[in-house]
Amino acid sequence: MLTQTPSQTVGPFFYDALIALGKPFVPTLVRDGAQGQRILIVGTVLDGDGVPVPDAMIEIWQADTNGYHNHPADPNYAKADPNFSGLGRCDTVNEGCFEFQTVKPGRVEGQAPHVNVRVFSRGMLIHANTRMYFGDEAAANADDAVLSLVPMDRRDTLIATLLPSNGLPTYRFNLVLKGKGETVFFTP
Amino acid sequence: MTIKQLLSRINWKGQPKYLHPAYTSTLKRAPQQPLIPLPHTLSELTGPVYGTSDIGPLDHDLTRNAVRNGQPIGERIIVTGRVLDDSGSTVPNALLEVWQANACGRYIHKVDQHDAPLDPNFTGAGRVLTNAKGEYRFITIKPGAYPWRNHLNAWRPQHIHFSVFGANIMSRLVTQMYFPGDPLLALDPIYNSIDDEAARQRLISSYAHDVTQPEWALGYRFDIVLCGSKMTVFE
Ligand SMILES: [Fe+2]
Numbered sequence: 001m002l003t004q005t006p007s008q009t010v011g012p013f014f015y016d017a018l019i020a021l022g023k024p025f026v027p028t029l030v031r032d033g034a035q036g037q038r039i040l041i042v043g044t045v046l047d048g049d050g051v052p053v054p055d056a057m058i059e060i061w062q063a064d065t066n067g068y069h070n071h072p073a074d075p076n077y078a079k080a081d082p083n084f085s086g087l088g089r090c091d092t093v094n095e096g097c098f099e100f101q102t103v104k105p106g107r108v109e110g111q112a113p114h115v116n117v118r119v120f121s122r123g124m125l126i127h128a129n130t131r132m133y134f135g136d137e138a139a140a141n142a143d144d145a146v147l148s149l150v151p152m153d154r155r156d157t158l159i160a161t162l163l164p165s166n167g168l169p170t171y172r173f174n175l176v177l178k179g180k181g182e183t184v185f186f187t188p
Numbered sequence: 189m190t191i192k193q194l195l196s197r198i199n200w201k202g203q204p205k206y207l208h209p210a211y212t213s214t215l216k217r218a219p220q221q222p223l224i225p226l227p228h229t230l231s232e233l234t235g236p237v238y239g240t241s242d243i244g245p246l247d248h249d250l251t252r253n254a255v256r257n258g259q260p261i262g263e264r265i266i267v268t269g270r271v272l273d274d275s276g277s278t279v280p281n282a283l284l285e286v287w288q289a290n291a292c293g294r295y296i297h298k299v300d301q302h303d304a305p306l307d308p309n310f311t312g313a314g315r316v317l318t319n320a321k322g323e324y325r326f327i328t329i330k331p332g333a334y335p336w337r338n339h340l341n342a343w344r345p346q347h348i349h350f351s352v353f354g355a356n357i358m359s360r361l362v363t364q365m366y367f368p369g370d371p372l373l374a375l376d377p378i379y380n381s382i383d384d385e386a387a388r389q390r391l392i393s394s395y396a397h398d399v400t401q402p403e404w405a406l407g408y409r410f411d412i413v414l415c416g417s418k419m420t421v422f423e
Binding site: 177 | 193196197198199202203204205206208211213214215216217218219220221223224225226227229230231232233234235236237238242272274275276285286287289295296297299300311312313314315349351356357360361362363364378379381382386387388390391412413414415
């Protein structure tokens with residue numbers, strides 16, 4: 001095996017390249033005609049003092065509404081929704097907050113619906129990797145093979161709360177990098 | 189017996205840990221709980237697929253993609269290399285995003301307060317896709333070193349930031365490329381957050397005379413090795 005290239009921090013100055021250039025790296029995963037229930041995912045990134053982190057970048061990756069990915073490794077590649085990108089990226093310049101517009105993903109290989117989430121920021125030498133599950137999927141969550149690897153008393157850090165909303169269903173998912181209520185992170 | 193696809197995992201021997209106290213920003217941002225090994229399901233085996241339609245015609249040329257009234261100031265360089273996975277296979281259609289300070293060590297970003305001039309013809313942001321052989325190439329200006337407030341008289345070595353999407357989401361990498369012979373490397377807590385010397389050296393580009401073009405630009409070579417190579421296991 002070759003020696004892997006080490007990770008280094010994204011630093012504080014990524015905005016003009018990774019955010020401002022836009023497409024295909026935008027916080028909206030849906031185009032007109034995308035299938036499924038449109039939703040918003042909102043949240044705040046917090047540091048070990050509970051202070052919002054305004055210089056992070058969040059990336060999400062998820063299946064479409066049927067649980068299919070727009071990628072050749074997925075046996076249902078040909079059926080994946082052409083109007084759904086699967087990848088979203090958002091900055092946290094606004095007081096540590098991010099917001100994605102996406103669809104609620106379908107189940108993948110029997111897993112509960114989930115969104116893969118990566119956090120990059122100054123002060124993180126390697127990105128953090130986690131999953132977001134949905135608070136209104138209690139039965140599916142209880143059976144999920146990955147969630148079952150997480151100590152019971154920390155599982156709630158991976159479950160987004162459905163907020164009262166007049167518009168699109170909105171899920172809140174905060175990311176706590178360190179300390180009290182620290183989000184469960186997986187190997188990146 | 190069933191056949192299962194898995195991906196090679198990150199090798200921690202050659203990676204920084206989250207907490208590296210010499211880099212003071214890690215103190216409040218390094219997760220402390222043990223990481224949970226993530227099984228590789230279809231969510232992990234897949235990832236975004238990019239192609240030439242995602243790249244603009246001047247995205248790979250940072251000396252031209254922000255021109256307003258002339259050429260950017262500084263030493264023109266060509267940076268090229270291959271993207272491989274750790275099994276040694278080349279990775280075609282890897283999307284690389286790069287960003288950097290200008291020749292004076294100043295970023296265009298508004299939070300950069302370093303008292304060095306901006307260059308009206310340089311934003312220091314670009315994108316490039318690897319070809320069928322896993323090769324990429326972009327043109328830029330050699331970035332300057334810049335001060336930061338991590339400790340007294342702290343200066344970052346000259347570097348170019350890279351963000352890489354490989355064949356699946358588990359190969360995702362954000363890193364920095366350095367230049368050979370930079371005396372600031374030995375003093376830099378970010379570069380030295382990697383304990384393993386062989387892995388650390390992977391971050392230093394090499395001067396490549398075969399890439400250098402006469403009367404025009406110096407060449408540097410920087411190969412990138414991603415984890416997440418495909419492995420088939422029998423259970
Ligand atoms: Fe930098």
